[in-house]
Amino acid sequence: MELLGTLTIIGYTLSTLSIRYVLIDEEYSFYKKTSFDIVFFLSLLLFSVYSYSIINNVYQKFNFITSLQITFLIVNYLFFLFMFSKPIKHLGLVLLPLTAIAIFISMIYHDNASLGLIDSDLRAHIIVSIASYGFLGLGAIQAILLRYQEKKLKDVSDSLFLTILPSIEKMEKVMFDLIIFGFILLTLSLLSGSPFVSMGEHPGLAEKILFSIIAWITYSYLIYRRFSKGVRGRKATNLTLSGMFFLLVAYLGTKLFFEIY
Structure with missing residues (x-):
């Protein structure tokens, strides 16, 4: 699980750097936007698998860590869905690093309480x-x-x-x-x-x-x-x-x- 969490953090770090270049530089924007979309999508998939491995059953075991993971997961999916139709990509500059921090917290804060x-x-x-x-x-x-x-x-x-x-x-x-x-x-x-x-x-x-x-x-x-x-x-x-x-x-x-x- 630690390996999966580490890969997810790396993915979100790369997504943060990628979206920064997309927003700053308009040259070759199509290729940069496409690369960001791919990197972020893969990171989101990793985050989904990682969250599922922690939660196991979203409706039965709820504690602080599972609540934090579900919240960030839903926010990330909403961001991914709406960033193609609304001018909200700049939100990724804050959301993506915060997500990486939340994943890191879940890796060091082991809580089996329910x-x-x-x-x-x-x-x-x-x-x-x-x-x-x-x-x-x-x-x-x-x-x-x-x-x-x-x-x-x-x-x-x-x-x-x-x-x-x-x-x-x-x-x-x-x-x-x-x-x-x-x-x-x-x-x-x-x-x-x-x-x-x-x-x-x-x-x-x-x-x-x-x-x-x-x-x-x-x-x-x-x-x-x-x-x-x-x-x-x-x-x-x-x-x-x-x-x-x-x-x-x-x-x-x-x-x-x-x-x-």
Whole structure:
């Protein structure tokens, strides 16, 4: 498993370097884009096999590491699917190295703890939840890059990274597109998870839904302000990152807490 994890990290490192050259240099862009697509696709396949070897049964054994792996795996698949139709390739500059770090953590943090068996009734809830976190996670990365972009535009010095990013208008549009997709799925996730709150059979589920509701309120307020007041800039990114923070606490923080204590 260590060999497979190492190969996956190498693949994601090469993907990060490849996408950097694709975004910086437009010469021979077709060949560079094709090489990146191939390297990233192969890395994603390796990541899928590696994640499966850790998870074994995604619906039965859930702990911090499996949750982290599934989250990054879904985010990577969403990135791969949408990068051909939307201007989001720049997100790979952040997502790909973070994925490599997550894989490295899973290699050094061996955890056999389990939060118990998860019955089949929770399967739809789990799938929708992870998909919503994937979209909102990409939206959070977009918010970080947008904040960096706005900060650098105020500086006199040139930034090579700044030339890679699309215009602020496109950045904001993509961010809100991702957030709206994720918000719809998050709403479905809360609705599908609400019947299990009173059961008390799954440790951390009530806390998970509580923080998810706080995140839902944050995102709903952001979307309301977007369509009613046209909110943008720092206010929009602050709300986006705040919502993602509550989701991270809900999805990963509660699992880690119950495994430790």
